[in-house]
Amino acid sequence: MKSDKISEAVVRRLPVYLRFLNDLHKREIATVSSQELGQRLDLNPAQIRKDLAYFGDFGRKGIGYDVPYLIEKIRHILKLDQQINVVLVGAGNLGQALSNYNIYLKDTMKITAVFDSYPPKIGTKINTLTVQPMDELASTVREQGIRIAIITVPEQEAQKVADILIEAGIEAILNFAPVILKTPSGIRVHAADFTTDLQSLAYYLHEGKDEEEHEY
Amino acid sequence: MKSDKISEAVVRRLPVYLRFLNDLHKREIATVSSQELGQRLDLNPAQIRKDLAYFGDFGRKGIGYDVPYLIEKIRHILKLDQQINVVLVGAGNLGQALSNYNIYLKDTMKITAVFDSYPPKIGTKINTLTVQPMDELASTVREQGIRIAIITVPEQEAQKVADILIEAGIEAILNFAPVILKTPSGIRVHAADFTTDLQSLAYYLHEGKDEEEHEY
């Protein structure tokens, strides 16, 4: 197939494929079919083939996909074949927890700078990183070539922080604060607010014995 | 409209509506139109009206939606008009960070128990909660009537923990571990793995000067 505009749904599945492929690779499995992938990831095999075919002919008919080769290709598509530095704004509990995942993100993606506006936080260490004051943000972002930001500040500060980040040239934001950020088009924002997630889960709880089907 | 089977996309938007409505309510705004909601939440007004109309006639033609009334209705739909206890498994950094959000979840949803399998963790405090050993999970879940779980254990343990939770009667899981959990149908699982999110963000980075459009 090749090119066309790729839908967000497709892009969101690529990291899931990658994660499982890495797992297969660790287990020294050389080849995988869309059937096996689909079974394990709970997806339709045709969908997986189609997703991958947007980017090239990565498989071999009758055989399947070569695991290391497909890993390489997906990493390239996701731009994970280059070092990507990430800035974290908000050195609270959540920020600290996320910075521990640097090990997970390994290779390519890495949180390389942490900022906070609360004076007592500044200068403290989060793992190996020193918390910096907000007025150093623009220069650090520039120097380190940072293009992605994670926001873990409280709700009230999130928009202000986003504005600063965008001003500094950030291209994509992962936002943990429970607000819809206003950003110019061209800036990609993903919401990662877990309270919203949790609330939607509640909807799926089975009805209690007291409350049968419903009128609202 | 009323009933039909509600799609997941609709359910996921409800908490977003609720969050903004709560904000309006705090600012003592009594009424809101689908137009205003849509503008603020970056959604099509027709979609918002349709979403709400699945559950009942909550608005008034020519007027809009009464804020407190709509809040009440959405809370009821999401089952947030009753106390919902949540169990957290994994008392690491991320688990601790999430437990701080108890303030956010206020009213209805609340993490009321924390478990971990690592002996030195057991008996330590996370906010007001004491970390319990895994073998107490089933009984605590039963006693507290817990129906939702959050998993914040490492990748390797997540499936085992999920099995235990399901065995204990949990109905829904918010999973922060980077694995696809195998669960029986009827158990709702939401993936909250932020590494996947972050990787998909990288896709949207603007092309570098060196690398123009592409072949893969």
Added chain:
DNA sequence: TAGATTGTTAATCGATTAACAATC
């Protein structure tokens, strides 16, 4: 009454799935 805005039907758009020729 005139203006605003809902609830809902119909139209559109997009994403998923089925089916199959090509081919390893």
Added chain:
DNA sequence: TAGATTGTTAATCGATTAACAATC
């Protein structure tokens, strides 16, 4: 060759959006 599995087209399914009568 026979069996497996891709890449891709066509069919299906579902979700979003436009449009508008009803009505506050």
